[in-house]
Amino acid sequence: MARTGRKPTIKDLAQAAGTSPATASLVLNGGWKDHRINPDTAERVLQLAQSLGYRPNQRARALRLNRSSLAGLIVPHHRNRFFAGLTEHFEAESHMRGLIPLVASTQRDARIEQKLADTMIAQEVEFLVLAGTEEPARINALCREAGIRCVNVDLPGGLGFSVVTDNHGGARDLTRRLMGGLAPETGALFLGGRRNEYATEARIDGFRAALAESGRDPDASAIHCCGYSPQAACDTMAAIFARGGEIPKALLVNSITAFEGFARFWQAHASDLPDLRVACFDWDPFAACLPIETIMLRHDVETLIARCFAWFDGAAPRDGEIEVIPARVVVDDTQPGATVALYRSQQT
Amino acid sequence: MARTGRKPTIKDLAQAAGTSPATASLVLNGGWKDHRINPDTAERVLQLAQSLGYRPNQRARALRLNRSSLAGLIVPHHRNRFFAGLTEHFEAESHMRGLIPLVASTQRDARIEQKLADTMIAQEVEFLVLAGTEEPARINALCREAGIRCVNVDLPGGLGFSVVTDNHGGARDLTRRLMGGLAPETGALFLGGRRNEYATEARIDGFRAALAESGRDPDASAIHCCGYSPQAACDTMAAIFARGGEIPKALLVNSITAFEGFARFWQAHASDLPDLRVACFDWDPFAACLPIETIMLRHDVETLIARCFAWFDGAAPRDGEIEVIPARVVVDDTQPGATVALYRSQQT
DNA sequence: GTCACCTGCTAAAAGGATTTAGCAAATCTC
DNA sequence: GAGATTTGCTAAATCCTTTTAGCAGGTGAC
Structure with a gap:
């Protein structure tokens, strides 16, 4: 009984x-x-x-069976479309393989990050994806020791395999469109991100390459890497504005968070500003609705995640290799009738 | 050895x-x-x-030990601040209790929802939170059978315990501010959500109560519950506009997704529209930067999640009880110098 | 009748940690 | 020095499932 x-x-x-x-x-x-x-x-x-x-x-x-059936993803947070997209595709790919996704956010706190990584390893996840982690090398090493497959997304590390967006090409294309049709003497400004960080440096290079292409002096343009906080980006813009109003007509914003800071600045000073044209290395549906000439680019989150799992599924281990995924221009309000709003009709 | x-x-x-x-x-x-x-x-x-x-x-x-140490959260998706906030606070509260958060998104697909619930139950999570689930009763019942504590957030169900935002009070307050200072004959429009859904109905009631308070005829205002897709909200607005441009000056938008649709409509027709004043039962930092008179309200995600865990921690089981959490007005551009941007300085 | 083989099942051994009941040796008591 | 007590540890059971090796009984071949 x-x-x-x-x-x-x-x-x-x-x-x-x-x-x-x-x-x-x-x-x-x-x-x-x-x-x-x-x-x-x-x-x-x-x-x-x-x-x-x-x-x-x-x-x-x-x-x-000695299998955890767990797949781990560590992201900084869930508060923008890039990370939200990574999370959602990660969930989908995990489920397709009978794995249970374990998603955790670090809030960009190194201690939390370390703790989460320890937890994931203690749980013996079968696969770990590190997205937007600035120093993945240590966690990569821990994973190697524990025999866990580990991929870095967006910010590549020294160890193991990485998948990143084509930062150079994306920034170059954005800048080309940004400057298209503008007078040759028009300068441009680069806002946001951190100096010496892989993605930011690659984007600055792409930005400069496109400026040089169009006969402009790349060194004449201002680079303001003020980090990832909206407030810092807003303050930076306000400081430039206060120093005599030398806001260039064209702006390349390095991330959606910096764009949030820019939008706040713009909201406060719209009437005093010249006509601006702004490109952003990221996408947000509301940001795309601001009445500013805007070009936005979307990380191909689906492919980024798909490539991680493809590697997990069995491609040979490729140490130090970086796979580059092209980004997509999603919104371009500067070119009437052009590639507008591929994703605007997306259900949410 | x-x-x-x-x-x-x-x-x-x-x-x-x-x-x-x-x-x-x-x-x-x-x-x-x-x-x-x-x-x-x-x-x-x-x-x-x-x-x-x-x-x-x-x-x-x-x-x-017969403990899974897992805590589950099921949300529709991660693509807005409400769900992202729920997720992040859920993670934090779980970690504080030594539980591992298992977060999964349904993409509003009933089959995925059922599968996720099955997985969570098979994993014997110690606690399950269902957020934004339209028919939680079935999953509630499964949990009860399996001896798993389960809470519904935002949309309450018939079984067990629920925690919800004060939809009636929030909509009433929003509407009061929305109509403040407007001529008594000014009408208002309600946009988004689904009829017969708990949250939407409560908000409509609050909306009407505030209209009645100010001497207006609540039945004269148009209710357009067009669901949660941005496109549907955009189409609804466009249809009203096409039918002779009868867009009222004041608009209460039921969710941030509907607001996204409104923003698209506004972007396309801004120059042909009268001055609008818009309130939204939700918040987004970019939406708050649109150059429209805007009032936004933020669900108190932190408290919503905190109350779930407080109940899990040991409060007596309260069947069918609904705990109501006040919302917070975060952005109010209609009242110069008023409660602006409590959360604008938030790090992201 | 013996041997080989097939059919349909089961016993028992992992897998790695936790916990209870209790053993042997040392120390104390008077 | 016998009995009681304390000290410091361990054997073994337990959690539940999966899997391997093999057992009994039946059938067929010659």
């Missing part, structure tokens, strides 16, 4: 079906044909599993 | 320390004082655990 008041175990199920736990297990896991279990017996077990509401204990199963 | 090439187990550790696994376990779990383990032995075990890099197998531990 099955113990009452408790979740049924495979023993209860076996007892009810008049078989051994081994038989029940074989039936439930589909291996019963190879093991010459009588179809009648199999049917009986299946029926009873249903009617008893038997659910295998996942922890016992994982222990025996 | 410890087996080489494998992760050390507690047996390896015990062997290295010259003790039994039982002793090692007692030392590692802090119960060694009660069990009269010699401090020298304890010290030796601890040292060796460190130097061997011993990490307990979490699955074996969870099996023995």
Whole structure:
């Protein structure tokens, strides 16, 4: 008789079906044909599993099989479309492989990041994706030690495999469009990000390359890497404005957070500003609705994540290799009738 | 001798320390004082655990202790500040309790929702929060059967405990501010959400109550519940506009997604529109920067999640009870110098 | 009748940690 | 020095599932 008041175990199920736990297990896991279990017996077990509401204990199963069935993702936070997109595609790809996604955010706090990584490793995730992590090398090393496959997204690290957006090409294309049709003497300003950070430096290079292409002096343009806080970007713009109003007509904003700071600044000073044209290395649906000439680019989050899983699925380990994914221009209000709003009709 | 090439187990550790696994376990779990383990032995075990890099197998531990240490959250998606905020606070509260947060998004697909709930229950999460789920009753019932504590957030269900934003009061306050100073004959329009859905109906009631208060006829105002897609909201506005331009000066928008649709409409027709004043039952930093007179309200995500965990922590089970959390007005551009941007300085 | 083979199942051993009951040796008591 | 007590530890059971090796009983071949 099955113990009452408790979740049924495979023993209860076996007892009810008049078989051994081994038989029940074989039936439930589909291996019963190879093991010459009588179809009648199999049917009986299946029926009873249903009617008893038997659910295998996942922890016992994982222990025996030595598989955690967990896939980990560490992101800075969920408050923009880039990270939200990474998370959602990561969930989808995990589910497709029967893995349970374990998503955690660091709030850009190094201690939290370390703790989360420790937790993920302690849980023996089968796969770990580090997105937007500035110093992934240490966590990469821990993973290697623990035998866990690990990929860096967006900011590549020294160890293992990385997948990044084409920062140079994206910034170059954005800048080309940004400057298109503007007088040759028009200067440009670069706002946001951190100096010496991989992505930011690559974007600055792309920005300069496009300026040089169009016969402009790349060194004449101002680079203001004021970090990732909206407030800092807003303050930086305000400081430039206060120093005599030398706001260039064209602006390349390095991230959506910096763009948020710019939008605040713009809101406060719109009437005093010249006509601006702004490009942003990121996308947000509301930002795209501001009445400013805007070009926005969207990281191809789907492909970024897909490439991580493709590597996990079996491509040979490629140490130090960086795979570059092109970005997509999503909104371009400066070119009438052009590539507008690929994603505007997206359901949310 | 410890087996080489494998992760050390507690047996390896015990062997290295010259003790039994039982002793090692007692030392590692802090119960060694009660069990009269010699401090020298304890010290030796601890040292060796460190130097061997011993990490307990979490699955074996969870099996023995019959605890999953998992806390589940199901949300529709991560693409707005409300759900992103719920997720982040859920993560924080989980970590504070030594639980591992398992966050999953349904993309508003009922089948995915059911699958996720099944997974969560199969994993025996110790606590499950259902946010923005339209029909939580079935999942509530499954949880009850499995002995899992379950809370509904935002959309309450028939079973168990729910925590919701003060929809009626919030909409009433928003509407009061929205209509403040406007001529008594000014009408208002309600946009977005679904009829017969708890939150939407409560907000419509609040909206009407505030209109009645100010001597207006609540039945004269148009209610357009066009769902949660931006496109539908945009189309609805465009249809009203096309039917003769009868766009009222005041608009209450039911969600940030509907507001996204409104913003698209506004972008396309700004020059042909009268001066608008818009209130939104939700908040987004970019939306708050649009050059429209705007009032936004922010769900108190922190408190919503805190109350869920407070209940989980031990308050008596309260069946069918709904706890109501006040919302906060965050941005009010219609009242110069008023409560502006409580959250604008937030780091992102 | 013996041997080989097939059929349908089961016993038992992992997998790694935790915990209870209790053992042997040392120390104390008088 | 016998009995009681304390000290410091361990054996073994337990959590639940999966899987391997193999057992009994039946059938067929000759």
